Amino acid sequence: MPQPSPIHDLIGVGLGPANLALALALRESNADFRILERKPCFGWHRGMLLADATMQIPFLKDLVTQRDPTSPYSFLCYLQARGRLDAFVNLRAFHPTRREFHDYLEWCAQQVADQIAYSNTVVGIDVAPDALPGRPVTELVVRLRHGGFVRQVRTRAVSLALGIAPRMPNGIPNDSRICHTANLLPYLEAAQPAPGARFAVIGGGQSAAEAVMHLLDRDPTAEVHAVMTAFGFLPADDTPFVNEVFAPGNVDAFYAMSPDMRAAVRERHANTNYGVADPEIIAALYERTYREQVEGRRRLHLARLSRLVSAAPQQSGLELHIEDCVGGNIRRLGVDHLICGTGYEPVAPQNLFSDALRALVHVDAGGKPALLRDYRVRTDPRLRAAIYLQGDCEQTHGLSATLLSNLAVRAGEIRDSFLRRAADTGNSDYAETGT
Secondary structure, eight states, X not given: OOOOOOEESEEEEOOSHHHHHHHHHHTTBOOOEEEEOSSSSOOSSGGGOOTTOBOSSOTTSSSSTTTXXXXXXXXXXXXXXXXXXXXXXXXXXXXXXXXXXXXXXXXXHHHTGGGEEOSOEXXXXXXXXXXXXXXXXOOEEEEEEETTEEEEEEESEEEEOOOEEEOOOTTOXXXXXXXXXXXXXXXXXXXXXXXXXXXXXXXSSHHHXXXXXXXXXXXXXXXXXXXXXXXXXXXXXXXXXXXXXXXXTHHHHHHHSOHHHHHHHHHHTGGGTSSOBOHHHHHHHHHHHHHHHHHTOOOEEEETTEEEEEEEEETTEEEEEEEETTTOOEEEEEESEEEEOOOEEEOOGGGGBOHHHHXXXXXXXXXXXXXXXXXXXXXXXXXXXEEEEOSSOHHHHOGGGGSSXXXXXXXXXXXXXXXXXXXXXXXXXXOBTTO
């Protein structure tokens, strides 16, 4: 007879910074956990690892420091391991480059490599098939595809960190000359744009601004049209008082608000993260436009208060239809490449749930899984197995939910919730070490 599959204490779905932070926190317990990742190796926004792009958060908001400043997995410990601590101190920099922070994340992933299963795509989550009718459901079954085969693993808890997917403008055709900023670097490497190529960049946020700057820098003869619905690139509000909206301690206050108040706070402070760019890159782009005026050679063109209506593939490029949002006039713009810095949208976790599991999951007014304060999905009392959701919970836990700012503290909260539930159900095998 086939041997029953082992029961893990926790399965993490997706190896982004969120579940990586949780894995580091779980290192401090005896929990039997695994992180499943569909990619063959760790990677975080590789398509935007531009040479000069810096992080928008300080290095102290790494995966552990705000939870445990003495952790061996901090950014400072990473620098010491890489032999660059003294040099980094001499930089007097608070924001490392995106490439260096990505290397830090890779270094962290190496510390828990024995708990990560790469090239494993989760295709579904179900209640345990042997759960008795009317009895508590204490286990979940995670179905995953690896090497062309589908198998299943059992677990007492799951942590879903499915990340975000690029959002393309409506009505944009599937064409090899069109890409999202998420794939900018691999796209440019594959497309090999000719010198003097014409680009259009759609969007007014940080990714769009960085794409514009990169395209201008990589080819001194390229022409770039920046198309945005605002009058210009809008600055992100990262002033000290407003920036406290991302403080871990404010998650309690946000969760306690009424739904209407939460929505009002999110709308009022959307300019901390959405559709905005760092003041430094805005200033650099404006200086470039002025320099071009002095030199009498315009390469950066701003289509202000405008939106992309459609893109029609042509033999020699793309014909874009750009609408003037003030007068409603539509003009044609011919380009060779279209880059869409049009943001992202969360991947819906409920798409992985079986019908039996969906029947046990409570949803909010928008149809998303309803969450408790500890990031656990609210479920029917019969479901004792825990489902934690990281990322797509801004509507209940605040603007930091999809960002790096609160990862360290959130990982500790989920770990502590998980361990408390383990103790309550008598699963002392994976109680926290030293307690």
